[in-house]
Amino acid sequence: MSLILLLTQQMSLYLVMVYLVSKTPLFKFFAEAATRLPHKIFIYLIFSGFCIMATYFGEQTNDAIANTRAMGAVLGGLLGGPVTGFLVGLTGGLHRYSLGGFTDMACAISTTLEGFSAGIVSLYLRRQDKSELIYAPLLVCLVTFCAEMLQMGVILLVAQPFDDAWHLVKQIALPMLLVNSIGAALFMSMVRDQKTMFDKLSSAFSTQALKIAERSVGLLSKGFNQESSTQVAQIIIEETHVGAVAITDREHLLAFIGTGADHHIPGTPISSKITQDAIDNNCVMFADGVNMAYSCSISPQCRLGSSLVIPLRCENEVIGTIKLYEPKNKLFLNINRTLGEGIGRLLSNQILFGRFERQQNMLTQAELKLLQAQVNPHFLFNALNTIAAITKRDPLKARQLIQQLSQFLRINLKRTTGLVTLSDELEHIDSYLTIEKARFLDKLNVEIDIPERLLPFRLPAFTLQPIIENAVKHGTSHMLERGLISVTGKIHDDLLILEVIDNAGLYKLDNNSEGLGMNLVHKRIQNQFGSEFGIDVDCRKDEYTKVSIKLPYTETHT
Amino acid sequence: MITSLIIDDEHYAREELADLLSESSDIEVIGQCSNAIEALQMITKLKPQLIFLDIQMPRITGIELIGMLDPDIMPRIVFVTAYDEFAIKAFDNHAFDYLLKPIDEKRLQQTLNRVRKDLKPRSVSILTPEQLTHLPCYSGSKLKVISIKEVEFVFSDLCGVHVATDKEQVHTHLTLKVLEEKTSLIKCHRQYLISPEAISEIEIQETGAEVTTGSGAKVPVSRRYLKPLKQIFGFL
Numbered sequence: 001m002s003l004i005l006l007l008t009q010q011m012s013l014y015l016v017m018v019y020l021v022s023k024t025p026l027f028k029f030f031a032e033a034a035t036r037l038p039h040k041i042f043i044y045l046i047f048s049g050f051c052i053m054a055t056y057f058g059e060q061t062n063d064a065i066a067n068t069r070a071m072g073a074v075l076g077g078l079l080g081g082p083v084t085g086f087l088v089g090l091t092g093g094l095h096r097y098s099l100g101g102f103t104d105m106a107c108a109i110s111t112t113l114e115g116f117s118a119g120i121v122s123l124y125l126r127r128q129d130k131s132e133l134i135y136a137p138l139l140v141c142l143v144t145f146c147a148e149m150l151q152m153g154v155i156l157l158v159a160q161p162f163d164d165a166w167h168l169v170k171q172i173a174l175p176m177l178l179v180n181s182i183g184a185a186l187f188m189s190m191v192r193d194q195k196t197m198f199d200k201l202s203s204a205f206s207t208q209a210l211k212i213a214e215r216s217v218g219l220l221s222k223g224f225n226q227e228s229s230t231q232v233a234q235i236i237i238e239e240t241h242v243g244a245v246a247i248t249d250r251e252h253l254l255a256f257i258g259t260g261a262d263h264h265i266p267g268t269p270i271s272s273k274i275t276q277d278a279i280d281n282n283c284v285m286f287a288d289g290v291n292m293a294y295s296c297s298i299s300p301q302c303r304l305g306s307s308l309v310i311p312l313r314c315e316n317e318v319i320g321t322i323k324l325y326e327p328k329n330k331l332f333l334n335i336n337r338t339l340g341e342g343i344g345r346l347l348s349n350q351i352l353f354g355r356f357e358r359q360q361n362m363l364t365q366a367e368l369k370l371l372q373a374q375v376n377p378h379f380l381f382n383a384l385n386t387i388a389a390i391t392k393r394d395p396l397k398a399r400q401l402i403q404q405l406s407q408f409l410r411i412n413l414k415r416t417t418g419l420v421t422l423s424d425e426l427e428h429i430d431s432y433l434t435i436e437k438a439r440f441l442d443k444l445n446v447e448i449d450i451p452e453r454l455l456p457f458r459l460p461a462f463t464l465q466p467i468i469e470n471a472v473k474h475g476t477s478h479m480l481e482r483g484l485i486s487v488t489g490k491i492h493d494d495l496l497i498l499e500v501i502d503n504a505g506l507y508k509l510d511n512n513s514e515g516l517g518m519n520l521v522h523k524r525i526q527n528q529f530g531s532e533f534g535i536d537v538d539c540r541k542d543e544y545t546k547v548s549i550k551l552p553y554t555e556t557h558t
Numbered sequence: 559m560i561t562s563l564i565i566d567d568e569h570y571a572r573e574e575l576a577d578l579l580s581e582s583s584d585i586e587v588i589g590q591c592s593n594a595i596e597a598l599q600m601i602t603k604l605k606p607q608l609i610f611l612d613i614q615m616p617r618i619t620g621i622e623l624i625g626m627l628d629p630d631i632m633p634r635i636v637f638v639t640a641y642d643e644f645a646i647k648a649f650d651n652h653a654f655d656y657l658l659k660p661i662d663e664k665r666l667q668q669t670l671n672r673v674r675k676d677l678k679p680r681s682v683s684i685l686t687p688e689q690l691t692h693l694p695c696y697s698g699s700k701l702k703v704i705s706i707k708e709v710e711f712v713f714s715d716l717c718g719v720h721v722a723t724d725k726e727q728v729h730t731h732l733t734l735k736v737l738e739e740k741t742s743l744i745k746c747h748r749q750y751l752i753s754p755e756a757i758s759e760i761e762i763q764e765t766g767a768e769v770t771t772g773s774g775a776k777v778p779v780s781r782r783y784l785k786p787l788k789q790i791f792g793f794l
Contacts, residue, residue: 378614381640382568385659389574441569477567478616480593480701 003059003066003175010057010068011183014050018187022194030079031195040084044091047076051092051111055099063164064103066172069096070151070180073111074144075187077118078134085122089115103168106158110151117150118143135192141185148177205335212239212339213346220347221354224320226266229255236324236343240336243304244325250279250318259327263299271297278309279318284341285309288332306332310344314352322347375412376473383435390438397438404434422464422489423455429465429487436472443483444476450489450498457496459551460524466517467500467535467547475504475545495533496553501546507539518547525551560677563604564590565597565620566612566638571659575610575638578666585670594618595694595701598626598731606633607677610657613639617703618694621645625686625740626694628733632679636669648685690740695721695728702728706741710756710771714749724756724773746779746787754790 050072058067077085093108159165229247233255244258256264278285287294289306296302305328391398408431476483522535538546591597613620637656649656743751759770767779
């Protein structure tokens with residue numbers, strides 16, 4: 001019985017050591033099956049050490065040593081595989097042999113066998129794709145038990161004289177079987193628990209990070225302001241459970257949520273030194289409240305006691321900070337520090353993306369506006385030239401033309417992007433055509449035939465006029481004969497179809513300026529109403545070009 | 559007196575310029591044209607010393623027109639344009655005369671003074687395309703523009719220069735010399751140019767050869783042009 005207690009004592013020492021190792025990075029060598037050489041060497045060294053120590057700590061009993069060596073050999077075999085197990089057993093066995101006694105040979109052989117057989121079990125389990133069973137305490141217990149039975153057998157077979165061996169086995173068999181089996185099982189269960197905890201922790205961390213990323217996606221890319229910052233701060237505090245979260249730009253507090261929100265008012269200028277330092281030096285600042293004191297710069301009653309400040313960067317330039325706080329009575333968790341820095345990077349990327357997207361958008365908008373409102377300079381100067389010529393002959397007519405030109409320019413400069421009625425659009429067209437007719441005289445003839453009931457219909461501004469301008473600019477003005485443009489409107493199956501037909505037939509797909517203007521109208525209609533609407537062009541060379549504009553006709557539009 | 563021609567497709571633009579020019583007693587406007595085809599005919603016929611040339615005109619631009627003129631009758635040119643960034647840049651670069659619409663009287667006077675000092679035509683070949691892609695033609699009294707790809711052959715007789723396609727024969731004011739220099743047509747006879755693509759048969763005869771075109775028309779080939787013609791098709 002005393003032997004059991006003594007061996008248990010030994011075993012406890014191992015377990016304490018394992019516990020200590022589990023607190024170091026070395027622990028991961030226990031937690032994974034060894035497949036690579038350095039890892040196997042580590043397993044060999046550790047468990048050989050265990051075997052040797054077990055022999056030394058063993059209890060002298062009848063010229064033999066009762067010990068927990070089997071634990072080292074079996075665990076080495078299970079974690080390292082047959083070769084490593086064999087070597088661990090051999091090392092422990094040779095060491096035992098060197099100490100002498102009548103069981104020296106028997107112990108050497110049996111320890112080697114124990115390590116090797118545990119290795120075989122481990123290999124078998126891995127081959128069967130059941131390597132997680134290696135960490136099952138019950139299995140480990142069973143393997144060790146069998147291994148110890150084997151040892152007892154070997155002692156009886158090898159050690160001489162047999163009577164002494166029989167006597168010894170009777171004395172040590174039970175304690176060694178029990179303690180080694182339970183010890184190995186406990187060892188493995190400890191490894192397993194640590195491993196599960198570690199996995200859980202990292203998965204919890206990843207889940208948290210992913211959740212924040214998922215919930216905050218797109219928020220800051222819409223704009224870095226008080227509203228979006230508050231939403232983001234809310235998400236972070238909900239997911240991390242820190243004391244308080246603040247977001248600032250370079251000068252002001254944009255959002256503050258959590259403990260101390262009563263005196264940290266969004267919109268006020270940044271007052272804390274460490275935030276300013278983080279902005280100025282473009283680095284993460286951490287005041288843990290112990291080594292580096294943190295005290296609220298606004299109110300001495302503030303309960304916040306530690307603070308992490310992470311700069312938000314946009315193209316290497318600090319555009320603000322995000323701050324995590326814990327109150328004085330709570331420790332700032334390391335995990336939140338790492339997470340905080342990750343959040344900082346995530347938000348920085350979002351802001352950068354948002355900025356990029358906005359620039360793109362602004363460019364397209366500007367481009368569209370420019371194109372839409374562009375007054376064709378050739379038209380303008382020719383119009384002025386015509387007016388100059390007419391002034392001498394017919395001042396009244398010249399005055400009318402100036403009126404029409406002003407009207408045309410006014411509408412173009414106003415750059416309405418919304419919907420206008422068809423009758424407004426036709427009025428704009430009339431201004432345009434009055435001038436063009438004065439320029440081209442009888443060479444330009446336009447027939448507009450649109451039923452009166454369609455006039456209140458609303459359509460995007462500058463839909464019809466650019467098409468008619470195209471028909472003149474790229475069509476009839478290039479004709480040697482009389483140019484004729486006809487404009488019609490009709491309703492067909494809930495569609496309003498406006499058609500502009502010229503008799504020039506000079507439409508070319510590759511004509512850039514023509515294509516651009518037409519494309520713009522087409523895109524705007526599709527944006528407004530959907531892809532089934534827009535513009536179709538039909539052209540027969542030297543005969544006609546027909547441009548059809550398809551719009552949805554519903555009562556709501558009228 | 560400096561004889562001049564106004565070429566512009568807009569009626570009021572021509573009138574306005576004619577009005578302004580009428581104040582200079584030494585400038586005589588001998589004609590007005592509303593497109594390049596008319597202009598080519600008038601320049602060939604009237605041989606003005608000076609032309610006021612609008613750039614943007616139907617089918618054939620002012621720039622294309624000067625590429626069609628025979629260098630022998632090239633007049634002094636004053637370009638007129640409302641707005642044409644690229645052309646204006648080129649005019650400035652080569653110190654060509656140009657006026658902007660609406661025309662500024664002061665600038666017109668300055669330009670006229672330059673012209674009076676030196677009426678010699680300047681080479682504007684830097685502006686004009688090397689090859690003609692379209693030929694200005696008349697079919698009866700109707701103006702017509704024919705793509706060079708459609709042309710089978712051209713020939714001259716007492717009435718002038720004729721352009722033959724597989725469908726019709728029309729009249730042009732382009733000279734054979736310009737056509738030979740600025741198109742892919744090759745000379746096969748003193749009075750004939752032919753498009754190599756239109757040749758379907760060459761029959762050797764005593765005096766030279768006779769070509770049959772895709773549409774079945776016969777074109778004479780004189781002996782001195784036979785060899786180069788055969789070379790094109792790989793006969794040595």
